[in-house]
Amino acid sequence: MILDENYTLSNGVEIPKLGLGTWFISNKDVVQAVVDAVKIGYRHIETAQAYRNESGVGDGFRASGVKREDLFISTKLAAGAKSFEKATSAIDRSLQTMGLEYIDMMLIHSPQPWNKFGDEDRYFEGNREAWRALEEVYKSGKLRAIGVSNFEKEDLENILASCTVKPMVNQILAHISNTPKELIQYTQVQGILVEAYSPIAHGELLKNEEVAKIADKYGVTIPQLSIRYTLQLGLLPLPKTANPAHMEENADVEFVISDEDMDYLINVDPIEDYGDASMMPVYGGKMNLRSILSMIFRSFRS
Numbered sequence: 354m355i356l357d358e359n360y361t362l363s364n365g366v367e368i369p370k371l372g373l374g375t376w377f378i379s380n381k382d383v384v385q386a387v388v389d390a391v392k393i394g395y396r397h398i399e400t401a402q403a404y405r406n407e408s409g410v411g412d413g414f415r416a417s418g419v420k421r422e423d424l425f426i427s428t429k430l431a432a433g434a435k436s437f438e439k440a441t442s443a444i445d446r447s448l449q450t451m452g453l454e455y456i457d458m459m460l461i462h463s464p465q466p467w468n469k470f471g472d473e474d475r476y477f478e479g480n481r482e483a484w485r486a487l488e489e490v491y492k493s494g495k496l497r498a499i500g501v502s503n504f505e506k507e508d509l510e511n512i513l514a515s516c517t518v519k520p521m522v523n524q525i526l527a528h529i530s531n532t533p534k535e536l537i538q539y540t541q542v543q544g545i546l547v548e549a550y551s552p553i554a555h556g557e558l559l560k561n562e563e564v565a566k567i568a569d570k571y572g573v574t575i576p577q578l579s580i581r582y583t584l585q586l587g588l589l590p591l592p593k594t595a596n597p598a599h600m601e602e603n604a605d606v607e608f609v610i611s612d613e614d615m616d617y618l619i620n621v622d623p624i625e626d627y628g629d630a631s632m633m634p635v636y637g638g639k640m641n642l643r644s645i646l647s648m649i650f651r652s653f654r655s
């Protein structure tokens with residue numbers, strides 16, 4: 354069963370193959386979501402400083418009754434922390450906020466601050482500085498693994514050229530109809546595990562009739578097909594839900610998609626519109642007053 358399986362990171366640390374995403378789960382609701390997930394058998398919870406639910410994730414862990422060493426907790430360093438000092442104090446803040454003596458993994462959330470996402474400036478120097486801060490805390494033992502997110506090839510090359518510890522993970526947008534094959538291949542060749550965020554396309558794949566037909570063929574749901582698809586590419590999926598029935602369903606992926614159907618799914622037409630979330634930089638939107646207000650509104654609603 355997938356919940357009992359791990360990948361091994363390049364430093365030998367084991368990471369559960371399925372993680373629970375928590376974007377847009379409020380700090381209050383995430384406590385119960387972590388408790389439910391642990392009860393079902395999840396051992397990997399994924400958050401970020403930007404999600405404003407780190408303290409709830411820490412409380413959820415403490416309420417779950419699982420031993421600290423049995424839960425893999427991953428968070429992400431704010432995209433705007435692009436100096437050694439800022440990154441060091443932000444990492445410390447996560448440890449304090451979650452109330453943990455160590456965090457299993459921390460990733461640089463984005464190579465560029467959100468309001469500069471997609472700009473030409475790749476913040477090479479700032480990322481080297483943020484990386485140096487992660488390396489120091491990693492060497493102190495308060496982070497068991499470190500990595501990056503939303504990094505393109507050139508961003509990875511920048512870190513690889515100067516680091517003393519290689520990134521163990523790159524977390525990127527990867528789902529049926531959006532599979533950046535070259536980046537995945539380059540990253541995996543470097544010995545870096547690729548995590549698939551928004552594996553159900555933030556929910557948008559649920560509306561896709563082409564994908565529904567393939568799911569029907571295997572007698573599974575679209576989320577199950579989507580999660581299985583990323584696993585078969587050697588990726589680590591991070592589906593988000595606070596609904597225990599969905600958590601159970603998402604962990605029930607013991608079927609095999611044929612090579613022919615994998616090829617078909619890779620070539621499904623890209624999603625043009627991520628609905629409510631389209632204005633988010635990670636889906637090609639620009640950070641402006643509208644996207645900020647929408648984010649605030651959605652996090653209160655959730």
Ligand SMILES: NC(=O)c1ccc[n+]([C@@H]2O[C@H](COP(=O)([O-])OP(=O)(O)OC[C@H]3O[C@@H](n4cnc5c(N)ncnc54)[C@H](OP(=O)(O)O)[C@@H]3O)[C@@H](O)[C@H]2O)c1
Pocket residue numbers: 373374375376377399400462502503524525549550551552553554555556559576577591592593594595596598599600602603635
């Ligand atoms: N690094 C980054 O920049 C970045 C960016 C985006 C996301 N992420 C990470 O990736 C995680 C997942 O991405 P995401 O939140 O964008 O979306 P996602 O996991 O692709 O999709 C979530 C949506 O699918 C629904 N869903 C999940 N399981 C379902 C099921 N079994 N049946 C029906 N509906 C189901 C959820 O609804 P319910 O909640 O009602 O179940 C929700 O609407 C995030 O939580 C976050 O941890 C990282």
